[in-house]
Amino acid sequence: MMQCSPNCPLFFYIGQLDETNHRFKYLIELHVSSTIITTTAAAIQHEYGAADAGTCRECYEEASETEEELKREIEELKSKVNFLRFWSPVDSRSHHYHRSTTPCFTDVLLVAFDEDSGKPVANSVPVPANKAVLTSRSPVFRAMLETEMEESLSGTIKISDVSYDALRAFVNYLYTAEACLDDEMACDLLVLADKYEVKHLKIYCEKFLISKLNWESSLLSYSFAHQHNANNLLDASLSIILDNMEKVSKREEYMELVEKDPRIVVEIYEAYLSKQVNTAAAADSHEDKSTSTSSPFSPRRRQPAFPPTRASLISASMAIKGKKSQKKPNRKEIVSVKSKKKNDILSESDMEDEELQQQQSINSDEGGDSGSELSLDGDDTYARDVLGGNDDEVKGSGSDSELDSGSDSDRDPQAESAAIDRESAIVQQEGQDELQLNIKEQPDEFRLPTQEELEEEARGPPDLTGLQQRIKEIVRILSNFSSLRQEGATRKQYIEQLKLDLGSYYGYNEYLISSFVEMFPPVELMELIEAFEKPRPITLRTNTLKTRRRDLAGVLLNRGINLDPLSKWSKVGLVVYDHQVPYGATPEYMAGHYMVQSASSFLPVMALAPQEKERIVDMAASPGGKTTYIAALMKNTGIIYANEMKEKRLSKLTSNLQRLGVTNTVVCSYDGKELPKVLGHNTADRVLLDAPCSGTGVISKDESVKTSKNAIDVQNFSRLQKELILAAIDMVDANSKSGGYVVYSTCSLMVVENEDVIDYALKKRDVKLVPCGLDFGRPGFVRFRERRFHPSLEKTRRFYPHVHNMDGFFVAKLKKMSNSKGVPGTYSEVQEEEVEEGSEIMEEEIPQQKQKKEVLRKEKKTSNDASLKRKKQEEKPAAFEKRKKYKPPPREEISKAREEKREALREAKKKTKSSIKKR
Numbered sequence: 001m002m003q004c005s006p007n008c009p010l011f012f013y014i015g016q017l018d019e020t021n022h023r024f025k026y027l028i029e030l031h032v033s034s035t036i037i038t039t040t041a042a043a044i045q046h047e048y049g050a051a052d053a054g055t056c057r058e059c060y061e062e063a064s065e066t067e068e069e070l071k072r073e074i075e076e077l078k079s080k081v082n083f084l085r086f087w088s089p090v091d092s093r094s095h096h097y098h099r100s101t102t103p104c105f106t107d108v109l110l111v112a113f114d115e116d117s118g119k120p121v122a123n124s125v126p127v128p129a130n131k132a133v134l135t136s137r138s139p140v141f142r143a144m145l146e147t148e149m150e151e152s153l154s155g156t157i158k159i160s161d162v163s164y165d166a167l168r169a170f171v172n173y174l175y176t177a178e179a180c181l182d183d184e185m186a187c188d189l190l191v192l193a194d195k196y197e198v199k200h201l202k203i204y205c206e207k208f209l210i211s212k213l214n215w216e217s218s219l220l221s222y223s224f225a226h227q228h229n230a231n232n233l234l235d236a237s238l239s240i241i242l243d244n245m246e247k248v249s250k251r252e253e254y255m256e257l258v259e260k261d262p263r264i265v266v267e268i269y270e271a272y273l274s275k276q277v278n279t280a281a282a283a284d285s286h287e288d289k290s291t292s293t294s295s296p297f298s299p300r301r302r303q304p305a306f307p308p309t310r311a312s313l314i315s316a317s318m319a320i321k322g323k324k325s326q327k328k329p330n331r332k333e334i335v336s337v338k339s340k341k342k343n344d345i346l347s348e349s350d351m352e353d354e355e356l357q358q359q360q361s362i363n364s365d366e367g368g369d370s371g372s373e374l375s376l377d378g379d380d381t382y383a384r385d386v387l388g389g390n391d392d393e394v395k396g397s398g399s400d401s402e403l404d405s406g407s408d409s410d411r412d413p414q415a416e417s418a419a420i421d422r423e424s425a426i427v428q429q430e431g432q433d434e435l436q437l438n439i440k441e442q443p444d445e446f447r448l449p450t451q452e453e454l455e456e457e458a459r460g461p462p463d464l465t466g467l468q469q470r471i472k473e474i475v476r477i478l479s480n481f482s483s484l485r486q487e488g489a490t491r492k493q494y495i496e497q498l499k500l501d502l503g504s505y506y507g508y509n510e511y512l513i514s515s516f517v518e519m520f521p522p523v524e525l526m527e528l529i530e531a532f533e534k535p536r537p538i539t540l541r542t543n544t545l546k547t548r549r550r551d552l553a554g555v556l557l558n559r560g561i562n563l564d565p566l567s568k569w570s571k572v573g574l575v576v577y578d579h580q581v582p583y584g585a586t587p588e589y590m591a592g593h594y595m596v597q598s599a600s601s602f603l604p605v606m607a608l609a610p611q612e613k614e615r616i617v618d619m620a621a622s623p624g625g626k627t628t629y630i631a632a633l634m635k636n637t638g639i640i641y642a643n644e645m646k647e648k649r650l651s652k653l654t655s656n657l658q659r660l661g662v663t664n665t666v667v668c669s670y671d672g673k674e675l676p677k678v679l680g681h682n683t684a685d686r687v688l689l690d691a692p693c694s695g696t697g698v699i700s701k702d703e704s705v706k707t708s709k710n711a712i713d714v715q716n717f718s719r720l721q722k723e724l725i726l727a728a729i730d731m732v733d734a735n736s737k738s739g740g741y742v743v744y745s746t747c748s749l750m751v752v753e754n755e756d757v758i759d760y761a762l763k764k765r766d767v768k769l770v771p772c773g774l775d776f777g778r779p780g781f782v783r784f785r786e787r788r789f790h791p792s793l794e795k796t797r798r799f800y801p802h803v804h805n806m807d808g809f810f811v812a813k814l815k816k817m818s819n820s821k822g823v824p825g826t827y828s829e830v831q832e833e834e835v836e837e838g839s840e841i842m843e844e845e846i847p848q849q850k851q852k853k854e855v856l857r858k859e860k861k862t863s864n865d866a867s868l869k870r871k872k873q874e875e876k877p878a879a880f881e882k883r884k885k886y887k888p889p890p891r892e893e894i895s896k897a898r899e900e901k902r903e904a905l906r907e908a909k910k911k912t913k914s915s916i917k918k919r
């Protein structure tokens, strides 16, 4: 049976519906309404034109059917359509009228139910459906219908808070995986999708709503998303809110939200603050590089466009306390805002929801003024904000009293009962107490713990909340050190404390945390570490030797694996959102239609860009994710040597090659360093060296790395990698017509395993770096602390979990320039001048590290001197030109400047001494 993609208008899928319940052996799913199918089916009978055939033609061609077979199939299809029309829920209104006269195979009714009246929604009729379909689409329906619940006994499911049209559209979606959306329908269906856990529909609606988002609707969308756990919509709305905070905070809905759902306001504000801090930190690190003293992010400049006043926060805090069962804005409100009919919002929601109406009136009576105060107070200085404020300000600020007096004076004594007064007084008191408590608990000025305090801490169990708070504070201070630091405290002290705290809180060893601290500014460091705490998205790579991505996606979606194309940069990747079946055990997986493979590991193969009929070596191949991708790109032509040194890892490699139908690969097992002897020098068109490494980019997958890798391990990996890369280069034929490339990659973030290895190869062989052909990723380091690498290292690419939402990865692509071994003519040496200053956040180094580096430095200097001498004789004029560009100031100048400084110091000392003597 032909099986088309879900995008295909003729899509239908025949499969076993419910393995546990064999009432229906097969279910024919109509992808579109029966009318459309009939029309399409008729259209199919004509000759396929290039313009209108589209997917059907491809599906048709793929199935390699003859015209006769197709016609027969169309006839069959037509008869199925006629058959299905009898019971199609899509046509339920007319179906309902004929219900008594036509056969009906449905076994459950869905009723749009009005909870208030206890009756079905006016002008609605029950929508018939099949239990089997509902249970296969929704775990909630499954629970209802497969257990002895009222719904399964009565065969009727009452669905409240839904319009009849939305219910029909919902059922239609369950059958066809299609929905025709407008703003309102998207909201309605999202509510239902959330309630009945139809995840793909929810994502679909979210995508639609996100596409319609604008700053005016962002707040209500955010609130709506909150209510219905729509995380994608939530993120998108929040991002728009944050970009338009000033305008958004002046909107009526904002004021209402402060009253109705202050938690949301607090959440938005927290996100806003965090964004401010991040922006400031980024700007600070940029600023630090210049000598300017006036920072645009001094506390004054950092004042947010919309600082919530103490009054608003107290009001929010009290509202949180006092909130009973206030309803959040509903979908109708969002729709109204989208149509920019602000006035309609209230009336519509008022009409719709009495409870909300009452609540709003109470709120406007009690807190109306606080709402307007909030906007007036928008001009308050940041010092009045909760972050910059102090106890005195809290007590003395007019906000509290204004709030109270404002609300009192506005109250209508007739309207409020004494009970409400009492309750409100208690709530206010509680709110104030809580605020005071919080203020007392949080000292205004952060100070580093003393040695005694640290010892005391070490005696007790770890105080995670305290640690977290201290980490935040240190990061904040380091991001604007000159303004925020504690008097007399050095940056090094903060860094040392930060390392200790990060180590204890996140469980890293000292070496690893120090390495990351050296690599990233504080705010980014936190982002990286936090990103390591979360898993990366699950990604699949379509095996194009066996299937096409859209076909695979269609099949997997039908199996309950929610997915989407991975990204613009990959034509074969899919990202899995969630799955009701194990994605590593589907029939398609077994049949080798895809590989479960992290997004980052696509990149080296894309950089390698293997061509058909080439001779390619994959030096470290198991488990074969990259080998099988190379084979697919080569369409199983040419030859791949897939090498894996460790014997016990060979079976995984071979079984993957077999599963994915790879036939152009020879598996071998040698130490990669020996491979040139085995496979020959200058014989391969391309070599991939996906090197064994410390794995410091994949901590989210393997937490043990946090503690298991130390400086010695990393140095050992670096040594091995350097040997392997030379072997890789030696195998490549510089005269290859199509290739001559080596791609080097690691899943490590360590500079010694990445830039250092490439720099070494550039010095040892006649190779040059070329662009990786990946239009994203950060350039590799050209300088790192005291190290200086060849300027072309900027062509390498670094990928980070917190930036690219994929595992940490490094990719470099080298072109072999000549087959002559030995010293390259193209390496333009950049002197590895020692730098006086440390990294941005390290002022001084711990003695141990200093010592180690001193040894390394000496070693390096000796080898560099020798290699420099050699290269000086060989360098071509062009390379010399380049070198000039990057040359630091001459040593003479530096020593002269130093000498002058020393002289000045001596003079100053002399003067001081003589003045002391005089006294």
Ligand SMILES: C[S@@+](CC[C@H](N)C(=O)[O-])C[C@H]1O[C@@H](n2cnc3c(N)ncnc32)[C@H](O)[C@@H]1O
Pocket: 601, 619, 620, 621, 622, 623, 624, 625, 626, 627, 643, 644, 645, 646, 649, 670, 671, 672, 673, 690, 691, 692, 693
């Ligand atoms: C990063 S993994 C390779 C992953 C693989 N390229 C993939 O995409 O599925 C590195 C592999 O190198 C192997 N290996 C370690 N030392 C080696 C050596 N000296 N020569 C060749 N392979 C080695 C390890 O056993 C490991 O399987």
